Amino acid sequence: MSSSDDALVWHVGELGVDMHIDPFVFCANGMDIQHLEALHGVQFDPADLVDDRNFLYEKYRAQIKLRNEFRGELMETVWSTWGTSFFTLEGEIDGRWFAIIDGLALPAPGLTQAFIVGLAERTDDAEADARQALKAFEWERSVLLEDIEVLADLHFRPGPVTRSDTHVARFYEYLRKYPRAHPSRDFIN
Ligand SMILES: [Fe+2]
Numbered sequence: 001m002s003s004s005d006d007a008l009v010w011h012v013g014e015l016g017v018d019m020h021i022d023p024f025v026f027c028a029n030g031m032d033i034q035h036l037e038a039l040h041g042v043q044f045d046p047a048d049l050v051d052d053r054n055f056l057y058e059k060y061r062a063q064i065k066l067r068n069e070f071r072g073e074l075m076e077t078v079w080s081t082w083g084t085s086f087f088t089l090e091g092e093i094d095g096r097w098f099a100i101i102d103g104l105a106l107p108a109p110g111l112t113q114a115f116i117v118g119l120a121e122r123t124d125d126a127e128a129d130a131r132q133a134l135k136a137f138e139w140e141r142s143v144l145l146e147d148i149e150v151l152a153d154l155h156f157r158p159g160p161v162t163r164s165d166t167h168v169a170r171f172y173e174y175l176r177k178y179p180r181a182h183p184s185r186d187f188i189n
Pocket residue numbers: 029030035036039040143144146147
């Protein structure tokens with residue numbers, strides 16, 4: 001489904017693969033620098049990874065801002081999780097700004113569904129804008145599909161992970177402080 005408003009054009013669709021995990025695992029995975037390097041082949045400047053200015057943990061948002069090389073492109077990317085419901089990322093593809101939003105639903109205990117929004121800035125070329133929004137959607141879907149075998153049945157153990165990865169450990173600290181309502185408490189493992 002594609003649509004637009006004054007400033008943005010977007011394309012919305014489903015990931016289309018059920019993940020047998022809680023949404024927080026999806027979010028923690030997104031903040032896991034080691035998996036970005038090992039699984040997705042993202043390259044970072046090691047100096048950036050130990051610079052705290054690139055990592056921001058606020059009450060409602062955990063954000064990482066890093067230069068990286070991914071699929072042959074140099075990118076400046078900002079990505080965030082908002083509680084355990086939304087993952088957002090913005091950067092550039094082919095010199096044009098794009099963003100994605102992953103909206104996470106928990107339709108049954110231990111089952112996460114992801115909806116993906118691909119966003120582009122509106123110009124006076126509606127067809128090019130629609131293509132860019134679709135490209136953003138497909139970019140994120142292709143990245144998530146690289147994760148799917150790991151994510152689909154991941155049995156996450158915060159203990160060992162937090163000892164080996166400072167950034168994931170900080171994400172868990174953020175999560176523990178996040179003010180959560182519990183309308184879905186029966187669904188949370
Ligand atoms: Fe991933």
